Amino acid sequence: MQLGIVGLGRMGGNIARRLTKAGHDCVVWDRNEAAVTELGGEGNRPAGDLADLVAKLDAPRAIWVMLPAGAPTESTISTLAGMLAPGDVIIDGGNTFYKDDIRRAAELEPKGLHYIDVGTSGGVWGLERGYCMMIGGTNEAVDRLDPIFAALAPGLGDIPRTPGREGRDSRVEHGYMHCGPAGSGHFVKMVHNGIEYGLMQAYAEGFEILRHKDSTALPENERFTLDLADVSEVWRRGSVVSSWLLDLSAIALTKDEQLSDFPGEVADSGEGRWTVMAAIEEAVSAEVLSAALYTRFRSRQDHTFGEKLLSAMRFQFGGHTEFKTK
Amino acid sequence: MQLGIVGLGRMGGNIARRLTKAGHDCVVWDRNEAAVTELGGEGNRPAGDLADLVAKLDAPRAIWVMLPAGAPTESTISTLAGMLAPGDVIIDGGNTFYKDDIRRAAELEPKGLHYIDVGTSGGVWGLERGYCMMIGGTNEAVDRLDPIFAALAPGLGDIPRTPGREGRDSRVEHGYMHCGPAGSGHFVKMVHNGIEYGLMQAYAEGFEILRHKDSTALPENERFTLDLADVSEVWRRGSVVSSWLLDLSAIALTKDEQLSDFPGEVADSGEGRWTVMAAIEEAVSAEVLSAALYTRFRSRQDHTFGEKLLSAMRFQFGGHTEFKTK
Amino acid sequence: MQLGIVGLGRMGGNIARRLTKAGHDCVVWDRNEAAVTELGGEGNRPAGDLADLVAKLDAPRAIWVMLPAGAPTESTISTLAGMLAPGDVIIDGGNTFYKDDIRRAAELEPKGLHYIDVGTSGGVWGLERGYCMMIGGTNEAVDRLDPIFAALAPGLGDIPRTPGREGRDSRVEHGYMHCGPAGSGHFVKMVHNGIEYGLMQAYAEGFEILRHKDSTALPENERFTLDLADVSEVWRRGSVVSSWLLDLSAIALTKDEQLSDFPGEVADSGEGRWTVMAAIEEAVSAEVLSAALYTRFRSRQDHTFGEKLLSAMRFQFGGHTEFKTK
C-alpha cells in the first residue's frame, strides 16, 4: 500500500527500505536532498517538498513522520495537518512524549484526521530483523495500516511460541501491538526504554564487580582476574541472564575487553526520564529505573557540587582534609 | 567417565540423568533412599552410603556434591576428605559462598585432594537445555573432568556465534567456563545471580508502571488499560529488552495476567546479598543490584518500624495524623 | 501593617495569631465561619467574604492566601485578581508548585498586581518558634512586606551565628530569605522538603537496623537488644547526627518505643515528587531523595504487582514456589 515517509535518517530510511522490499509504495521526503535522492534510487518515490509528498499520495493518505521528537516533529505535523483531508492518517514514529500524542490526537480529531503513535524498538538491527512496534490510535486507522505494520514487524521467526496464546491477538506474536488509544504506543515504548536502562545498568554493575575482583584493596588470596569476554559469552548459553543486551555485550567485550574506545560518558534520552516521572505520578516505586538513569547523569560529570559539599562537611566536623592537592 | 554424585534433589538428580544419558557412569547417593532408588532405576549405580559411593569409584575419583550450601555441604565434604586419596577430586556444585571455596581448597590441597567449585545456572530447564557452568579449580582437575562438563553444558546449539571468538577458549561457547582458581566459579555465578536480581527488578518496575497507568489518581485522558500479557509478548520480538527472563514473564502473564497465584513475598538467596557485599569490598557502586535486593527484603514485611518512625516524625512536626484507624 | 489572610486552617490561623501578637492588623476570612469567628475573637478583623476582606484593606493591599495547593488556591487567586487594584500584592503562602507561581506572576503583572510566593517551614511549632520563610517575588513587593515577614520569622534567637556573615543580607539570619523572582521561594521550599524526606529516611533506616539487631536470623552472640529511645536521646548530645528531626524522634520514641500508634503508611506531598522531577530536569542524580520518596509509595501498598512478577519468574526458572498458602 501507499505510505508517505517524512524524515530519512537512519530509522526513517531503513523503514522505507524494508517497506519497499516488501512491495509497498513509499513516497519519501527529507530536508536533506541527498537522502531523498539515495532512497529514490532504491525504489522509493522521491518528493520535492511536503506539499509534493501529500500530492503524490492517494486519499485516504497515510504519512509516517520519523523525525527527532519535539520541535521538528511538532512543526511538521502541524504543517501536514493543514495539507491533509478528512480520513487521512498521520503517524508519529519518533520518540515523542506520550502526552504530546494525546494532545495532538485531540487537536486533529475535529479536522477528521487520524493520529497514530508508533514506538519502535530494534535500533540499527531493525532493517534486517524487523521492528518491534507499540502502536496507539483508533481501531479504524490502525487496522487500515495493518499491511505496513505487518511488513515492518519481525514476524514469527524462529522464536519459541509462548504457551496459551491461542485466541489472543495474533499481531502481537508477529511483533506489533495495538496498545490502545493515541499515546499508548509511545507510553509502552517509553516504559520499554526505562526497563532497558535498568537491564543495562544491572549488567554494567555486575561486570564492574567482576572486573575489580583483582583489586589490590582485596586480600591477596581473594583476588581473581576474570576474562570478561568469556564470562559474557558463557552466560549467553543456558544461563538465566541471557538476553539480547548480553549478546551485544559479548560482541563488544570480545572485540575489546577494555572497551577502551568508550570514554564512559553515557547519554540519556527523554524516555528514561519520562518513565521515572510516570512512576512518580502513579506513586510507583521505581528504584532500579531511577538508579539507572542517575548513573548516566553522574557519568557525564567530572565532580559534583554535592560531593564537594560532602568533603566540606567532613572537614568541618572531622578535620578530614580532602583538599585539592594543588 | 565415572562420577560420584552426592545429593539427588532437583539439581543433583537431573545432573545424574543428563550425564547417564550422555553415557557416563554415575554412582549416586542421597540420605533420602527413595531418591537413590529412583535414580538407580534410571541407569545410575546406587550407593548405600558415602563410604560405599567412594568404594564403588576407581581412583582417581571425582565426586560431585550437590547439597544446600552451608552445613550440609560443609560436613559432607569434610567427611569425604577423610575417605579419599591423593589425586581425587571433590566438586561443589551448590551455591556455596566463594570464600568458603577458597578456604576449603587450601585445606584439601595438603592432602593431595583437588577441589572444584561449579556455579550452575539454568534452573529446572537444565536437564533439557543443558547447564551453563562457571568453574573454579586447578587446570589439572578441571581438564580431567572435561567430559563431564561437556556433557552437562548446553553445547553450541543454534545460538548465533559472537564474532571474533576465533582462537578463544572453545569451551566457553559450549556453555562452560574455567574461570580461574578455586572460588572463582562460584564468584562468577554469584555475580550472575546479582545481575539476575537487577534484571528481574527492572522488568518488575516496568510492568508495575504499565499496570498502574489506569490509576484513577491520573487525569482521565492520560489513563490506559494495557494488556500486560501482550506487552510481554511483543517485546520478545525484536525489541531491545528481549531476554529469557522476559520469555518466562510472558509465559506467566499469559497464563494469568493478574498473577493471582503469587502473594508477592519474594525470597532471596545468599548470592544476591554476597554480590552487594562484594561490591562494597571493592568500593564499586551497585545501586541497581542493591535496590533489587532491598525490594525483596521489603516484600516480605508488612510494615516496617522505619516507616512507623517516618509517620511519628510527621506527626511531631506537622501534626500529620497517620494513626491507626483501628 | 495591614494584611488580609485567606484560609484559617492550622497554618493560616497561626500566622494570623503570630502577626496580631506582633501588633499587625489582620483582616481574616475563611469559608469556614467558625474559624473566622474564632480568629476574630483573638483580635483579628473578621471579613464576611472575599470582597469584604478586600474592602476592609487600604490600598496598596496585601493578601496572604493560605489554602491547599491546586484548585482552591488557584481559584481564590483568580477571584482576588479581579477585585484588586494596581500596586496590590497577592501572597501565596501554601505549597504551590513553583511553575504555577511563575505562570501566575506573569499573568498578574500586566494588571499591575504583585505576586509573592512564600514557602514556610516550621509546621505546628511555627506559632511559638516562628516560621522559616523562603520568599520569591519582586524587590518592591518583598521589601514593602518586610514587617510582616520579620514578625513571622523566628529572629536571631540563641542559635549560634555562622562566622563570616558580616555584610550579608541580615534578613537571612532572622529566618527569612528573599530567594529571587516569583517561584523561587516555593522552589527552595520544595527542595527543603525533598531534603527533609531524605533526612527522615536516613534516620528511619538506621533505627530499623538497630531494632532488628535482636533478630533470631543472626548468630546468637551477635544479637543486641537496644533501647531506641535512649539511642535517640544520646545522639542529641554532641553527636554528628543531632538535628531537630532527631529531637522529634526522641520525643516519639520516648513516648512509645514501639511507635504502636502508627500503622506505617506514610503520606507524601507534592514537594517530594517535584523535587525528584526537578533533579531529573536538571540531570542531577538524586538517589537518596528518590529512595526516600519511593519508600513512602511502597509503605502504602500491601503487595505490589512487580513483586508478584518476581515470584512468577522465580517459579518459571527455578520452580521456586512462592504461592499463596491460603
Add this chain to the structure above:
Amino acid sequence: MQLGIVGLGRMGGNIARRLTKAGHDCVVWDRNEAAVTELGGEGNRPAGDLADLVAKLDAPRAIWVMLPAGAPTESTISTLAGMLAPGDVIIDGGNTFYKDDIRRAAELEPKGLHYIDVGTSGGVWGLERGYCMMIGGTNEAVDRLDPIFAALAPGLGDIPRTPGREGRDSRVEHGYMHCGPAGSGHFVKMVHNGIEYGLMQAYAEGFEILRHKDSTALPENERFTLDLADVSEVWRRGSVVSSWLLDLSAIALTKDEQLSDFPGEVADSGEGRWTVMAAIEEAVSAEVLSAALYTRFRSRQDHTFGEKLLSAMRFQFGGHTEFKTK
C-alpha cells in the same frame, strides 16, 4: 580517677586534655614521642612505653586505646592483655568493627580482663563540646569507669529536655549510653555513622539541585540563581531540616560558596560499609544509606568500566557513538 591512654592523635590527645581538665589522672603513651611530651606538658603523666604505662597505674587498671582500627588496635590490645591482671579494663575507643569487639571480649574474659568498646562522636569539636559516647561492656566495668565517661560527655548543657524521660537512665541525657554487652557500643556508633552518610547525602543532593537551577538546559523563565550560603543559613532558623550538619554546611558555604577548595573525591570509612552489610544480614532495606555510600565510591572514580559498557551496548544496538573524541 586514673586512666591510661594509648594513642595521642587528634582524638586521643583531646580525650586526655578533657579528662585532665576535669581533674582525672591520665598516664599517656604514643609511639610518637613528641605527642607524649606535648601531652605531658599539659598535666598528664607521660609513659616511656606500654609496660611503663601499665606500671604507672594502680590496680584495677583501666587503659583507653585510641588507635586506628585494625592491626594497630589489635596488636596493642593483644600486648596489653599479656601485661594486665584480672580485674583490669581495656577500653577500645577507636572505630573498631563490632564483631571484633565481641571476639576480643570473649578472648579476654577467661583472663579476668574486662573489655569495653566506646564509639565516640563529636569529631574535632569534642574537646570543647564533649563527646557523645556509645558504650558496650559489662555493667561492672562500665559502672566503675563512670567518672571518666561523665567527664568526657557533653553533659546536659542547654539542649531542651525530651519530655517523658523521668525514671530513665540519666547518663543518656548527659551524652553517654551503656548500650549493652561488648560490641554494642561500636555497633550503635556504626549505625550512627551510616545515618550520618545518609543525612549528608540528602543535603548534598538538595544543594546540587538548587545550584543547577540556573542551568541553560532549563527553559529561561524557569531558571533561578540561588545564593546557597543564604539558603543554608535560613534553613538553620526554624526549618524542619535544621541540624548540626546544616550548621557546618552553612559555615563552609559562607566561607566559599563554590567550595572550590574541595575536589569532590569523598573518602568513606569502615562504618558506612559495615552498616550496609549489617542491614543485609538483618534483611533490612537500606536504600538511602547504601546510596550515600555508593556516591562516595563513585566520587573517587574518573569513569567506570560499567559506564563504558553502557556506551558499548548503546553503540551496538543503536549506533550511538559515545566514542573518545581523542
